[in-house]
Amino acid sequence: MAATEQAAPFTDAFPAASKEQWRQKVEATLKGAPLQKLVGRTYDGSDVQPLYPRAAGKPRAFRAAGDWSVVARLDHPEAAAANDLALTDLENGADGLQIVFAGSLGACGFGLKDSAALGAALDGVHLDAGLRVVLDLPAEGQAPVAALLDLVAARGYDPAKLDISVGLDPIGAAGARGSALDWSREGPKLAEQAKNLAAKGFAKNLICADGRVVHAAGGSPAQELAFALASALAALRALEAADVDLDDARKMIEFRLAADADEFLTIAKFRALRRQWAGIERACGLEAKPIRIHAETAWRMMTRRDPWVNLLRATVAVFSAGLGGADSVSVLPFTQALGLPDAFARRLARNTQLVLLEESNLGKVADPAAGAGGLEALTDALVERSYALFQDVEKTGGLPRALESGAFQAEVARTAESRTTNVARRKEALTGVSEFPDIHEKQVAVLLPAPAAPAAGEKALAPHRVAEPFEALRDLAESHSSRPKIFLANLGPVAAFTARATFAKNFFEAGGIEALGNDGFADGAALAEGFKASGAKLAVLCSSDTVYAERGLEAAKALAEAGAHLYLAGRPGEMETQWRAAGVRNFIFVGADVLTQLREALQAA
Template sequence: MTNPASATDLPFMEAFASPSLEQWRSAVEKVLKGADFEKRLVAQTADGIRIEPLYAAASPSARPARAEAGRWHVGARMDHPDPAEAHTLALADLEGGADSLVLSFAGARAARGYGLVADDVAALDTALDGVMLDLIRLRLDPAGGGRINALLVAALVERRGLAPDAVAIDFGMDPIGLLASEGRFAASWPEIGRRLAGTIDALRTRGFKGPFVTADARLYHEAGATEAQELGATMATAIAYLRALEAGGMALGEARDAVSFVLVADTDEFMTIAKFRAARLLWQRVQQACGLDPKPMVLNAETAWRSLTRRDPWVNLLRATVATFSAGVGGADSLTVLPFTAALGLPDAFARRTARNTQLVLLEEANLWRVADPAAGSGGFEALTRALCEQAWSKLQDLEREQHEGLGGIVAALANGHVQQGLARQRQTRIKAISTRREPITGTSEFPHLAEAPVGVLDIAPVKRVKPAMPTTKAAEQDQGALIDRLARGAVRADAVTPPAQGLNAEPLPSVRLAEPFEALRDKADALTKDRGQRPLVFLATLGPIADFSARAGFARNLFEAGGLAAPGHDGFSTGAATDIAALVAAYEASGARLACLCGSDAGYAAEGAAAAQALRKAGATVWLAGRPGDLEGPLNNAGVASFIFAGCDVIAALENAQEIASAETAAP
């Protein structure tokens, strides 16, 4: 890292005095004109971490970095159910610049109902035909039957005659993640740990280097987790694996080397960068607490599923760009960008190409990889990283204290509902922020596009998985190395299935996208439009000249269109400074709408609001008003105003009510 520039390097800087914090604060106070500094300029994250408007420069401290300097690995998902089609898409990804494939078998949560159907090595070989496994990285998505998926991939390597230590494969086994996402263990946790250790031992004996197990944060993120909750749960999962593998006879250092991580890169640039930096610090601290000499963590990233939208999905390209930048700056070893149409179905070649190119542009043109830690020394990032470490460590300790039927840690916290309850509280908080648009979603809750054209996805139905018949020989009692040999010779998935035993149950974590409440409203409005031939309509009853009503009319139109209701604009009905109430009512009657929303200035509401509301109510309208009524609420209610919409109101509830009122207008007269 270079030293700060000296005066000789930047001589022009001598012409400028360095302002003090007190001078800056004094200037800010003048601009605020008595407004509260804390409320206006200090924000808080979902974890309660303060975000100050100004930070002093920090001295970069030594922190763990990536094991490999240079570019992060560009990942592409391999999740088409048909092996031949999956092969075509994978080759296009690799030829287009990807150097890593994320193999998502059918049944993987991240496959979203799709996923590669490969019940034997032949099908897997077809999907990976022409893919040089010793020249790329392969990562398996956690899935039910993850042990079998790992053995199938190992069998393919052996069938092709490749040296296991020459391939880079992250086998992605994550039974704790399956407990969290599916709500069950197929056996007791000690037995699960024993099987996991046995499978890893078989793979290591063959020469595979791993990692073998994954601490996957995606399922917690999709269930509403904050950054600290995500980090705390992920670290607790990794610790549980360390304990289980050590109990299975593995040296603690080897157990550490068997673990990799998947974190989510979201649209909050500052917090995503801080989260990735904090993750490495936390894992270093865990290793130190275990008495190990710390090694760099294997940190994979994927862009956020919960932030994707089905409406105006092109905005997802921008979300992915912010997330990619943040993961790159934060120090991810590999990154997989979800294609912008992923929430609509299985992405086509074009969507996959844009996902690759989002990374390639930042790598090749922005050269983002050339600085190891761009955030080092930034007062803001260093402060957020430290604060997030503290919050996440506290969450980790909370999880470690949980107990359930002789179990402890994250497994107990999932089984007794502690994790689910904490995430549910945070999910409700976020839903409220989404509903009130304090957390806006561009293209969905803000600036919706009612005339958007549909985008293409692959025409393929989700996969229906059939559980294989139970084998006569318990696979768990077979030698796992022998199973690899049998699979390489043509055995099928069913031959490696383990019959379920008395296990552990938990409430599954939901997978929720933030835009879903608004998308449901849009879907309902679109169905009404299709059935009745006309979109549900709201009449904007504007008061005064354009300058008086344009701001609130724009606000109202934006709000109603977020629920799929049309709210056409117009030039108003002013006659000088006043409003032609008769012309306004006539225009309302001609529109055929049932819902009218008054839009004007506060002065206009005081002067004409009651009269306009009475006239519209007499014409049969349900009358709303855009803005906070203040002292006029009583008189306006008495005049016929039934509801008020304003910044901070519950938009979802308002739109549900508006749809009920407005949908009647599409009926035949």
Template structure:
């Protein structure tokens, strides 16, 4: 009996039943024999549902009201049926089978769970060691060590001794380490190789973190020209394959494209293009295709877009399987380990506690999608160095989902769901098309050099930024429901470090090939050469540079800059910039728009001072003067705007309001209201960021 028969229950009487049904007594009547609830209701079809929906929409277009679109142009339907995805022939296969959409292993994560992987970047090696051991003792299974020789954006690993201190007490054969060292990846790798050799660790199953094209994309430079750097990476892959058969040399971090604003299909397309480029150079250097595929892993971003994050991880497996198959790889080498990492771009500095919700959703999506490892960013990661609380919540988020909810014990819970299967297929098609566009440029390296990748990503980012500015894309706690009075979260800061200087001799290095270059670097490191000396030895006469490297963006940055300006205003003048809510009429008349206006302006750091209400112009003006606010906004009904609204606007302007806003659209009264003194109308869909930026500019000009 096959796996499919053992675990699939069917409605036919003679079909094999699930093994889990053995607990049911044979003499108990089945629910189906006693209950026929469906028969009591008339049959309903999709067309009938559409007619009912049209009736509710009352003429409004279905596509506008109920159909949403991703930044890749994929339509998200409100309802999916079997007509949306043809399951005939099992197009997604089974877990552990081609095309690996449903997972790279037959049992998925159901046996041991996914790998709980924590990222560490404290500049001090001793401090980071304490943090690493604390995590490993409390449920973390592997770590990402972010290395920066200067200690600015990672652990200051300058020498072999520094790396030994950072990993002191870590059982490297049991707790895999993934290196991330932009600008020093090869040098950091050979230091780790030496450490593994000194500790006589052969069963190392980590990743040395080489990603030449990702490094070029985000930093805009390489130590040497692209061809040389790729050849060195291929050399390192050959060395790793020979010395550390359980490890991988390459980690394609699609996070760098996601952080630049890429849509999901663009992120996946870049992953495929990078992977193909790496396979080409590795096979050209002498590795067979199976060994080359065995040197590649992926780290993809998952965010609070639950549905698309699930589809992305599943599509990544499907796409890489297709690439590996086309390149001639054997069945066992058509999958690559996938680490799903909380997307840095979704993290906010303001109201950082909301990040706990964002990362939980992302982690749940990654677990449902069958990621091999998951990294949850601490909620305070965008503010500074993560603190103990941030790391603990990040760690325990995974433990709760894995152990208490038993999420890891279900093999591909998204499998067969019409929505996820269709989204996976559509996303894979879009990603493949973008991959082909990159190939038309001559491959990933050339596409980066001519600015094609950066240009295409910038288009999507511009569209997204526009939607964020209009609050169509909501950032909870920042652009919507801000708490202007929130306590400042104390960021963990590290002491300044000095730049790394070369120390130790590095003899002339051989031409890359069959691991000789990497072995020579490792020998120099063993002889005392520090990371700066190794990096200097790798420097070429014509280092690669990009005129337009990818930016590192966060979605909340625009509104947070306004909040920062507000804090500076408060530090200078003793209070936040303020706007007076000129409430008109009764509580029932103004509450809705007053709440909207408060939310609107406090998203930009402008404190809302509520008025008492009423329709007496003099009383409202008196309240405004008592508020000491620079601005005023009328809040009431359209009928009240048509009545005393114009008089109130004029009186507020005469009383010194630098700008008078009105909550709502002017409608037929817009011209009269503007003539009376209303400067701006705020409403759902207006460009909130532009209006708030203008308000801050007026504040700066008026002081």
């Protein structure tokens, strides 16, 4: 080839496919089912299409720096131990600390006991060395803030050169506790606190608009965003009423959001927040500037069972928060739901971020989702829906009043109830818990066991993990003198029963009921003998529709006569009456209420 010639692009060898051609192929694959079957739906009511065209767009307001900050949690109740863990994190790649106090939104049952522990916990930690510090304050946060001021003064630091997010958040604290909030008194008090800090040289990131409380309570992305926006606007108004210049006031506000394993919605949520707050700034007559957003991997998605899968969930959450534009990220270690994480769990949490940053270089591109049709569409939908919710809150008189009436909490509760239903039916799968459970998992180490969750007020946005109902069933199963068992009544050849037997095993072991497998039986008499020999009280008939039609009823009768509390793997269809007459108590299939079935099975076992 001549030096001046260029090879044709590789893609030129393939003709471009039109959307109509794609549709024809999909319709053929669906075999008559409507294309709508491929359309998903978010908890905010937005459709998620199976295919999007490229979107025209450009990177929007993003974090000011390239990489996000790797923030490690400092939450050990004992100051000396917390200090040891924090120094290890900082010496091995973390460039920030989230100082968690007991009773704060991010405490997860632990945290520094009181403000007196702060100095010892930060011994040897050089706050003036470019370290990002995020305070997670309890409801009454004046003492920890005062302790921080004393520490800064004692060490001779210039506050203007420190990167500290103070985290004043009376609205989030009131929402978490379900307590009354007199904003006519608390708003001016908050503004006065911020002004006092500014007078001492702390001019930025003083007040926190924290959406984590909504996410942990089961809320949707739009509800989390609406809460954060309304909280920030309430703070902005309070500062303006206290004669703080709006340009100075907006610098005092930072945001915190939860990042979970729904990567597309998490990316869209962080992008949407920047767009929305930029619009509010412009409405205030200000030029939009980048805001500070801290992300924390979600408490709601953590599991006590098969906790190793939490590593995967956390990786997706960090990936999504980073690509969505978070300025800093903290990761709940994979054992957080079990208790206080040890150094090993903390190392994995830290390295989750470091690998994504230093090996995958995810922080090097500003707004990599820009122009991606699906992500742009999700971002637009979230902006529209959350802004509508935000306006509804404003119409009621602002977020403090909406929380006082309980209207906002009721909206979140409805979303949480819908999510609970989907989890119960495994429409929202929990790997390692409701799907692919490991009932023989090995225990993992923690420094301290997790304490019981504190009682929450009637109007509280109380945190809960979506895995809790399944975990309660596993605990119940293990409280028996011997683990409950179910006999897999596999009928016919291996090819006939394998799919449904595998489904049944996962189904019942999600509730801690051990499935006893075998190579299959030829007829009902053999099945009955196998069931008696197993020692189980429960049985589930597993085979293909063809075998069911030929030998199913006879097999069911034999198992029932042998004393089996009998289930059938598959939908009953038109034969439900015959199946029940033959002794089948219930049916397991995709979309069934798994939790209800498992509770009944444990009672029968």
